[in-house]
Amino acid sequence: MASTTGLITGAPPSPPTPSRKPLGRKMVSWLDPMTLAKTGIRAAVSSTIGKQADRRLLDALAAPDVNPCDFSVDAAGRPREELWLDYVSDLGDGWDSTYAVAQAVARPILTVRDETGSTYDTRGGELLVFGGDEVYPTASVKAYEERTLHPWTCAIQGQRKPPHMFAIPGNHDWYDGLVSFMRLFCQGRTLSGFETHQRRSYFSVKLPHGWWLIGTDMQLESDLDQPQVRYFQEVARLMREEDRVILCLAEPAWLVSQVRPSEDRTYLENNLRFLEEQVLGKKVSVFLAGDLHHYRRHANDEGRQKIIAGGGGAFLHPTHIPRKEAALDDGFTPRKSFPSAQDSRRLSWRNLGLAVSSPRFGVLTGLLYMLLAWALSVNLGEANVPKALGLVVRTALASPGIVLIAVLVTLGLIGFADKRFGRWRWLAGVLHGLAHLTAAFLLAWGVSHLMGSTELPFGSVERDLLSAVLIFAGGFLAGPTVMGLYLLVSLNVFGVHANEAFSSLAIPDWKNFIRLHIDKAGHLRLYPIGLRRVPRSWKPGELARDPAWVADPKDRRATPPALIEPPIVL
Structure with missing residues (x-):
């Protein structure tokens, strides 16, 4: 593996070793007895400590100011006419899957085709949002460097300027008490060119044309702590009545409650309803979540969207359960899944x-x-x-x-x-x-x-x-x-x-991410981009505009990024 020295400080990484394939980490083997034991112990300890000492309370005291990042204006203070941003969740697992997604996100211009044959030119986002579970199986600075920062640094190298980075933690980020996550993403560090801004494990970003990007941290107990409530109450005071919200969550309460019902999930749903109705005081236009490692979209008649996009690099989750997916309680109905239920059922035979x-x-x-x-x-x-x-x-x-x-x-x-x-x-x-x-x-x-x-x-x-x-x-x-x-x-x-x-199957394929575009008219377009099969073979980039590693053309089974469905326009 290329050296990761300097990834956190911002120094450029050492050149990749000119081998046939980068020595990146393999996907986590979840039936490995040692992996299960270590992860189980870390999860139990973190859950126990989290119930007694909530790290978010200390972080709120250390950063008491509520100052949303303002990307509605450019560096000169002029209103932005448009903005591109990318949402990637559940990453930092195997090299092939994580790097393939990172490389697609890093391209300055990514042309994608939908099922009808129509093509769309999309631009690499100026903002990059990590939507939870940034590393597997458990969090540590070393794990973040090897499984997350290293592939993303190699992908962006030679392609374009690294975007501004925001992140929310998932349960795997919490397995070390959020220590490594806070050190990397919440202290104003420049992670090998990726500039971070947030000071807490949650954030708010003002976007052009009255759009807001909100990221929450529900911790392991699916809890919305009081400092976080006060933080978003202050943010809500800055919003106009006509402003619209994109809400990023670590877990999709609307579907997790059907797949893994428990008191915690019900509590999470109640917290989200409280956040939407009592804290923000407005309906959320777009919900984005990971945790379930596939793409699945629900929508209602008003055009509001609930999207699961947990395909940043971790193993695949099935989409054929629940077997008879019904409309959600609030009128949202299933619209699209990737992979399809039929493909998911076929994969289960592995x-x-x-x-x-x-x-x-x-x-x-x-x-x-x-x-x-x-x-x-x-x-x-x-x-x-x-x-x-x-x-x-x-x-x-x-x-x-x-x-x-x-x-x-x-x-x-x-x-x-x-x-x-x-x-x-x-x-x-x-x-x-x-x-x-x-x-x-x-x-x-x-x-x-x-x-x-x-x-x-x-x-x-x-x-x-x-x-x-x-x-x-x-x-x-x-x-x-x-x-x-x-x-x-x-x-x-x-x-x-x-x-x-x-x-247990550790399927690296069927990856996805969401590219968002706020256009000059104030419309929000969401491009759900999928990779049906990620490359398994890589070679060092030869041209100056190449990333550190490019897919080997001999791997002919790999498929290019493509739209999972036509763009969703709000």
């Missing part, structure tokens, strides 16, 4: 190949199956399946160790089961556990029969070692397959485990 997409999880299940067979330590080679099963049951009942392992596995899978199963959650976990225990039994029985055809005596070191290798190999394949089948059925039949079923 769960049957989890051994390939999540090999470290296969190592875990291989070791677990091997441990069960070792603890059993009986010769099943001369018995058919029913007799072998009876022998296993009798041996297990006489061996507390085997029973303990089986119970712990089952309890763990009950805890893993999606809360949306409701009162049937325990049954889903038990059936899942029995499926793994059955697979381990059949594997041990098959290996015993195979060993019976050899001349190696039962209990010999050679036979035990060979059996262990075969059972591990079988567990490496069978364990992820059982898990993948469970996730596939849970998602497509019961509409649950959406996050687990797709995060």
Whole structure:
């Protein structure tokens, strides 16, 4: 990887290593046991501390003034006739996906085509808004540098002047108590040319023709704290009655409540209603949110928009749930999704190949199956399946160790089961556990029969070692397959485990961002831009106008940026 020294201070990065492909970070493997453990611990600690000491209260004391950034005028104080800006959310994961989006955003002129064949010339935004979850799996300065700043710096290099940057935090940014986020985005730093302005984890920007850009921070508890309320009350006093608002949120309460219902989501919806009705005192024209890693748009008859655009680089989320998406409570109806529900359902079948997409999880299940067979330590080679099963049951009942392992596995899978199963959650976990225990039994029985055809005596070191290798190999394949089948059925039949079923696949494609344009007449045009398949191969840029890395033409399966749907005009 090219050195990231100087990214935070603003010094130019060192030239990229002239290799065939930049040594960027791979996408997070969410079924990796170590990743799960570390992220779970950080999330639990951050949530506990966040309930006791809210970082936003201290930041409000450190920056008490309410001074919205004014981009309605130029540097000479003249009113701007128009303005372009870009919205990117859920980024900072794998190099291919994050860099592909960053490179599209960084182009001075990006020509995109819609489904009808019409083309549009769009300009790189003077403002860049990061809409939440700027890094994965957890926040740290090093992680931001490697997974976020490095690809964005390489993308902007040689193309155009870096835009002004604004950011709101998502739950992953909060996993270190917001320390790294505040250090990078809220202290007036210049991040290798990207100039930051905000002093809190939320912001307000005055735009041309009476438009306002508002970014909120709902923290891990989906809470709108009192200093933030006062801040936006002061901002609302600066607005005229006819002014219009673009509201950026870390989570789309209007859809998350259907996909992951909980008291927190209801609380978030109430906070948003309070912000809109009681604090700002006007209807929001455009809601922009990430958290769900796909594109989905709802709109009402008034032309107001609720858009999810969480495609900045993280793994893909499914769009085929809820299976029968109904109109929202406030009259907003679904208009477009990317990928389509049909494509999303097709992608879900990749769960049957989890051994390939999540090999470290296969190592875990291989070791677990091997441990069960070792603890059993009986010769099943001369018995058919029913007799072998009876022998296993009798041996297990006489061996507390085997029973303990089986119970712990089952309890763990009950805890893993999606809360949306409701009162049937325990049954889903038990059936899942029995499926793994059955697979381990059949594997041990098959290996015993195979060993019976050899001349190696039962209990010999050679036979035990060979059996262990075969059972591990079988567990490496069978364990992820059982898990993948469970996730596939849970998602497509019961509409649950959406996050687990797709995060484990780490799909880098179907990325998206929103390009916004306030034109001379004061109209707001939104260009939802998608990348169907991001490049997998890169080479160093050769021309002065090239970014640090460009897509290798030999990667012919990569697709250019294109409009997900025709521009939305307000």
